[in-house]
Amino acid sequence: MEKMIYALLSANTDQKEVISLLAGRKGLSGADLYLVSTAEMAVVACDIKRDDIIANSYNAIEYASVIEMLAQHFTLLPVRFGSVMESTDAILQMLERNLDDIQQNLLKVEKKYEFGLKIFCDSEKLKADLKAKPEAMSKKAETADQEITQSIYRDWVNKKLKEHRLEEMLLTYVDSVIAEIKGHLCMLQAVSKFNKMKTSTMIIDAVFLLDMERKDALIGAVADLQNQHSSLTFVLTGPWPPYNFVDFTVK
Amino acid sequence: MHDNIVDRSKDISILEALDRVLNKGVILTGDVVISIADIDLIYLGVKLMLSSVETMEQLKSGRSIKEIQ
Structure with a gap:
């Protein structure tokens, strides 16, 4: 099962609050949204099969609405629709590899809209x-x-x-x-x-x-x-x- | 006055949201994005963005989304 990525957040974000916000929401496939985090970073993702990803405006708006809901509460980097990774391990490796870029960009947009x-x-x-x-x-x-x-x-x-x-x-x-x-x-x-x-x-x-x-x-x-x-x-x-x-x- | 200017009305907001979520934001490179369900999302995004701009211009002239479609 692949992981669809919605947004990148700082690990300083109140993760309990994120989880409580995500509790009532479903991802594109109808699966639960959840956090994958390292010591420094976190991503919001959901499980999805490639065949379930239909690139239509309804799905794109649904995807955007999750990001918007999170952005009302936390500083984040929105991820483009259709961004999928193979596994949780792949996400963790990606966070490690891109730590500097992610942190710099998060700093740039902190508390800004x-x-x-x-x-x-x-x-x-x-x-x-x-x-x-x-x-x-x-x-x-x-x-x-x-x-x-x-x-x-x-x-x-x-x-x-x-x-x-x-x-x-x-x-x-x-x-x-x-x-x-x-x-x-x-x-x-x-x-x-x-x-x-x-x-x-x-x-x-x-x-x-x-x-x-x-x-x-x-x-x-x-x-x-x-x-x-x-x-x-x-x-x-x-x-x-x-x-x-x-x-x-x-x- | 302010209500007229901050136009978060449904039609324009949807087009703006689509433009952003399909064409902006962090990009994950590699075959993951391109090969999703055999749809080239980059191509789809560009097409959608262009049609969004055209639609927005028609909205500006007072036509509703339904009339445009």
Whole structure:
């Protein structure tokens, strides 16, 4: 029987409390959840047969809900869905081999929670707004016209240049929003990761790691940002276990 | 105002949770992950993440999960 791994915890965690929380929960296969621990580390696992692991959204959410329930009480490293080890011995050996990485990552996320922020907009409308805005655009465009007056491809080149400049303006705008967000995050002592222009409508996809007691301050900051940028839609989610801030692969 | 911004409503939370649990977190390497029930979870995860992003954008435009499906 294989062991499905849910999360890694410090051995300093109150193991009696973990066991009592797990008592009412079942793993994916319907088997009991339990702790496997060494002197320094512990993992939450359940017995499972490979054939019982069906990778569908129901099972993934069930799996995530166990991690979330534990994360509400303890600092932990969430493990990706589908992580299975052959035996308890294999788990213990894995904990020994990866002790340093696990401890460092646990320290990094101790008593912290992850929040996600996605910012949406109609990028075509935003481009039109930016285009209509200051003189900068038209001045740049004039310069471009003069630069290529002699070219037979002037119209085509001008069109491409204008498109390129609009993209640049959009990126500059996105960077300015990110800078504003970072200004707020700095005060919250949050760690952050940003992705820009993930799709044409999702201009920013960010994750933050911060102390739980700063949650209300984060909400307030996002509310302020939303008020300042009425053409954007801010979607803040959380608190989540720190999925995006555990950056190591177990050996 | 705050209630509108901290959107832990069911639809978006499920998509966000799926993105995280399938694509993030500690990774156990080796054949254990890849060979589970003959399903390549990494591939499944990427596909699911992409569809989640698309779905979220449709949710933003006011459509419910049922309408999208």
